[in-house]
Amino acid sequence: MINKVIKVIHIMNRKTIIGLAWLLVILCIGSWLILRIGLADGSAVTFHYDSSMGRPAGLPIGDELPPGKGLQTFAEDGQWVFSADLDSQLFQVRDKRSGVVWSSSPVPEALTATNQTASQIAGSPILLSYTTQFKDILTTSLLTEDVTWKSFKMEGGVQIYYELPRLQLAFTVEYTLRDGGLHVRLPEDGISEGGAAAITSLELFPMFEAAKQGEKGYVVVPDGSGALMYFDRPHTFINRGYEKWIYGVDPVFDFSRTPPIGERLTLPLLGMVKENGGYVQTILKGAEDAKIVINPPGVYNVDYYRGGMEFALRKTYATKLSKAGSDVLLVEKERIRSDREIRFDFLAGSRVGYPQLAEIVRERLMSSDMSPDTSLGLEQTSEGDPYNAPLIRLLMGTEKREDGLSGSLVITTTFNEGGVIMDELLQAGVEKLTVGLKGWQQAGAYGDTHHSVKPDARFGGEKGLNRLLQQAEQLGVAIALEDNETDIYSPRKSKVDMRSQVVRKPDGSLYTHLPLGPTGSYRTEPSWYLLNAAAAEHMRGPKLDAYEELGVPTVNLQRTGDTLSSDYNRKNPLRRNQWAIHEQQALSDIRSRLGSVGVFYGYLYAAKEADRIIDIPISTSPDDLLDEQIPFLQLVYHGSLTYYASPVNRSENPQMQLLRAIEYGAIPSFELTYRPTVELRDTYEDRLFSGEYSEWMADVQKAYSMWDSALKDVYKHQMTDHREMAEGVYRTTYEDGTSIWVNYGSLLYDSNGAVVKPMSFAVYKGGEGL
Known part of the structure; x- marks a missing residue:
């Protein structure tokens, strides 16, 4: 009997021990997960921020205004009157000359037919999204909440301090009439978060001049070259909106598995044309972390076309809690600290269209009379621009892929062979020509583009490049060398410090991206990296010295005009707006040393520091909400920047590509080689299916003739x-x-x-x- 009892106790103890052991394991795993999530949070990185207000959050500028119903005038100049009904949160601008009025949302009488929630959304000047556990995101409108506000007089308008007691959130918005436009400003130092809720985004004036289905007019969208969304065409069946990041998706927050389809947003603006006029809203501050959001009738049960700017204060990122685990989506804890500001410009009249809105944008970008934060600084194209001619990008060569004969260089064009191509084109009647050299550095197109600026000896080395540059000068051919300060194709060859000089994601892991394959999908290897802005800046000085020593006339900088990233590297963390400043400085440095500089694609922050754009978009995205393609980007840039369409020989329809270039004022371009491109099949340039110059001579002659007769004399x-x-x-x-x-x-x-x-x-x- 005693033995049985002892045996039972022994079994119980063993079970207890096993249970305790399992409990301990579970507790350890839970603690590790909590720690892992905490370590994965980007808030462990501290970003630098310069306060613009210089006073505590929410502190008023002027005297508090008494409550009052009905429209009150807060500012006016020679043409415009800015008024607001603070009780209903309705804001209006009136043109004194024509009497046309623009409203922040449909007037209250127009909302009586909608349900209460839809009416509150449609009447709200601000939409807000927030999180309470840094996972799920909820959306509300200003008027849906039990919001309170205080209004204060300020020069040119009114400052309003909004409080949402349920969420313990508060923020300040300033509405002012300045330099002939309405400014809506969200100062960073006016944001207060006192409880569990944290703001993830704010959308300012999402219902500005909202339109009913069937009205005459359209929304102007800067998607690629530009697009229109008409009010009188059916979109309600789509039951979704249009939403895109300005300047593309931030790479470190991109957790998609497939390449993006369509074009990107090049300009931080949105326009609308109605029967009696139009307006364009442009982000002056905060565009780098903002989206354009447009909704047709039916979305959120709101019966209006409407569009606005959504500013991100926190972003969602993907991280793994274990190597074998699935991605977990988290919201970063630290707020993106930046002022946000939108400017609205107006134009009255029944003949207003998107060309007139583009002219408003262009005039303001080039104006020297406005304040620095309003004028964004384009210049007129210089007389006799030597790069105003069809562009021939010569691919010098590239190494075999890592799954092939690694380290074996495929030479497609030597410097001497480039000279032969120039001679033959000139003899064939192509009297003016621009040449770009791609992949001329060590190991070719995917070699070390950071430390080494010496031309690869297998292409002809320094002597070969010097002979080509001298030949080009004698022939009157403008040459530009392509460079890349950002991509790291091989850490070993690039000799970079992977701990401190490479871009990291919010969870602290290294950011990697994959090359595109010939079918347009990502390859499975290798992993490429991005050099951070601080490291690129450190390497730039010696590179520019070497360029000057080689006699390089100018550089076209890859990645700078078409990729904008954040960086969560602990040593030199940067938000996207800070990275943009670094890139502007890079372009300014190159321009001051070499005389000019080019960028690719043409994001505004880079384009205003450049002299030319390569591969400017001349199409828009294939989206059912976008009804018509237009050259809005070209209407803004032409006469200020020389720009080239993407290579004709990379197009599925070369004739259509040439005609579109002529229509959009874009100089034709080709990407060619001296030797057969079949040799590229085992390289990362295997997407260049046909580029041997001898096969494209007739097309280059045709493109030159079209450019010569249509565009040569209108470039400025x-x-x-x-x-x-x-x-x-x-x-x-x-x-x-x-x-x-x-x-x-x-x-x-x-x-x-x-x-x-x-x-x-x-x-x-x-x-x-x-």
């Missing part, structure tokens, strides 16, 4: 108008009166003096053919 003129004259027939007009007509149809166009053959173009000088 502003593009003033663009419109569809008939189905498939478009007319682009320049400030000197030149009009260029393009016919994409299959029939001859002959109307009002303009005659355009099918799949061709015609040029009329001095207003002829209008």
Whole structure:
């Protein structure tokens, strides 16, 4: 009996011990997960921020205003009157000359037919998203909450301090009339978070001039070259909105598994045209972490077309809690500390269209009379720009892929062979030419682009490059070398410190990206990295010294105009707005040393520091919400920047690519090699299916002839108008009166003096053919 009892006790003790052991394991795992999540949080990195207000959050600027109903005038100048009904949170701008009024949301009478929640959303000047556990995100509107506010008088307008007691959140917004436009400003130092809730985003004036289905007019979207969303075309069946990050997705927050489809947003603005006029809203501060959000009727049960700017205060990122585990989505804890500001510009009249809105943007970008935060600094194209000519990008070579014969260089063009191509093109009648050299450094296109600026000896070395530069100067050919300060293709060859000089994600892990394959999908290897901005800045000085010693006339900088990242490296962390400043400084340094600099794609923050844009988008994204493609970007840039369309020989339809370039004022380009491109099949350039120059000579001659007759003489003129004259027939007009007509149809166009053959173009000088 005693033995049985002892045995039972022994069994119980063993079970207890096993249970305690399992409990201990579970506690350890739980503690590790909590620690892992904590360590994965980007808030462990401290970002530098300069306060702009210089006073405690929410402290008023002027005297508190008494409550009152109805519209009150808070500011006016020679043309505009800014008024607000503080009780209903309705804000308006009126044009004294025409009497046209623009409203922050539909007037209360127009909202009576909607349900209460939809009415509160439609009438709210601010939409807010927040999180309480840094995982799930909830959205509310200002008027949905039991919000309180205090209003204070300030120069040119009114300052309002909003408090949301339920969430223990508060923020300040300033509404002012300044420099002929309405400014809506969200100062960082006016934000207060006192409870469990943390703001993830704020959308300012999301219902500004909202339109009903069937109204005359459209939204202007800076997607790629630009697009229109019409109010009188059906979109309600789509039951979703349009939402994109300005300047593309932040790479370290991109947890998608497939390459993005379509184009990116190049300009931080959104426009709208209605029957009696139009407006354009431009982000002056905070664009680097903002989205454009547009919704058709039906989304959130709100029966209006509406669009606005959504500023991110925190972002969602993906991290793994174990190597074998799935991604977990978390919200970063530290707020993105930056002022946010939007400017609204207005234009009244029944003949207002997107070309007139582009002109407003262009004039403000080039103005020297406005305050520095309002004028964004484009300049007019210089007379006799040597780079105003068709661009031939010569691929010098690249190494075999890592899954092939690693280290074996595939030479596609030597410097001597580049000289042969220039000679043959000039002899064939291509009288003016621009040449870009790609992959000329050690190991070619995917070698060390950071430390070594010596040309690879297998292409001809320094002597070969010098001979080519001298030959180009004698022939009158403008040459630019392509460089890349950002991509790290091989840490070993690039000789970078992977601990302190490489971009990291919010969870502290290294950011990596994959090359594209010939089918357009990502390859499975290798992992490429990004050099952080501080390291690139440290390496730039010696590189510029070497460029000057080599006699390099200019550089086209890859990645700088089309990729904008954050960096959670503990040593030199940067937000996207801080990275943009570094890139602007890089372009300024190169420009001051070499005389000019080029960028790719053309994000505004980079374009305003550059002289030319390579691969400017001349299309828009394939989205059912975007009804019509337009050259809005070109209407803004033409006459200030020289820009080239993407290579004709990389296009699925070369003839269509050439015609679109002519319509959009874009100089044609080609990416060519001297030797057969079949040799590239085992390299990361295997997407260049056809580039051997001898096979494209006739196309280059044709492109040159089209450019020579249509665009050569208008490069420094502003593009003033663009419109569809008939189905498939478009007319682009320049400030000197030149009009260029393009016919994409299959029939001859002959109307009002303009005659355009099918799949061709015609040029009329001095207003002829209008």
